[in-house]
């Protein structure tokens with residue numbers, strides 16, 4: 042396994058410093074005789090079935106798979122590796138943390154840091170989304186836990202969503218409950234998925250849906266018993282992979298390009314908006330109060 046500190050070049054000529062210890066791994070992994078490979082990085086686990094052309098990324102950033110800068114850096118590298126390796130036509134996104142798909146953006150990255158940090162963080166969030174949303178692979182989200190805000194966005198950016206039938210696993214864009222506003226491109230993805238009226242309702246109230254409600258509103262495509270999430274994701278994937286890649290990829294691009302371009306053409310302005318919004322005293326206060334409430338919940 043190669044442990045390195047280096048630089049990753051992102052769009053717009055910007056760079057994101059890779060933290061020491063990030064896996065850049067040459068196929069570090071055990072390679073079984075049956076075509077199965079397993080890449081190991083600290084926060085992102087990649088399992089793959091070379092014969093089927095399917096990889097599975099398991100988020101492994103306990104306790105809640107928050108999207109910290111370190112997690113995002115590893116995740117982007119893994120995505121790029123899979124995207125560039127033509128062996129893989131399908132990718133399943135799921136979690137290695139019991140009961141949590143992802144708690145969304147890491148609130149600690151948005152609190153008490155300097156402006157340059159907020160800008161670096163937001164660029165990584167944008168990059169992650171663009172890579173997911175525009176992936177040539179078929180993406181299936183096997184949602185095996187709670188999925189608020191940024192966690193929900195990751196699921197919404199997939200091509201198909203399977204959610205475990207557990208009332209504790211709520212999913213939605215709850216930003217207003219934190220006193221913050223979902224960025225326009227989060228909103229666009231939600232509108233594309235559930236329609237304008239339902240999205241307006243859900244966004245203003247910061248609704249987190251239980252599985253049956255999420256299915257009803259169209260936020261997920263299937264709700265299945267918890268122990269069937271992975272097998273269902275796999276059989277959905279097989280169905281999607283039966284479609285010729287070029288036709289499916291062009292269709293996906295036709296459906297998604299305008300939404301992605303909307304961000305791409307104003308990435309820098311979007312970063313500046315985020316930085317000035319999140320650094321306001323009132324927003325810092327709201328985020329701190331929210332984090333404190335999360336901590337106190339236990340006691």
Ligand SMILES: CCCCCCCC/C=C/C=C/CC(=O)SCCNC(=O)CCNC(=O)[C@H](O)C(C)(C)COP(=O)(O)OP(=O)(O)OC[C@H]1O[C@@H](n2cnc3c(N)ncnc32)[C@H](O)[C@@H]1OP(=O)(O)O
Nearest residue numbers: 107144145146147148149187189190191221315318335336
């Ligand atoms: C004018 C227009 C300008 C527009 C500009 C845009 C501006 C802003 C954009 C921001 C967009 C943000 C999107 C987001 O993703 S914000 C994050 C939203 N996430 C949440 O609300 C989830 C919060 N967490 C939970 O609800 C729960 O933790 C849950 C995921 C359901 C898991 O519950 P449970 O298993 O009971 O675990 P705990 O709550 O006890 O949490 C364990 C520890 O983890 C910490 N934690 C939880 N979530 C986060 C998080 N998102 N970031 C950082 N840390 C988190 C929690 O505090 C506990 O910590 P500790 O053990 O130290 O007490």
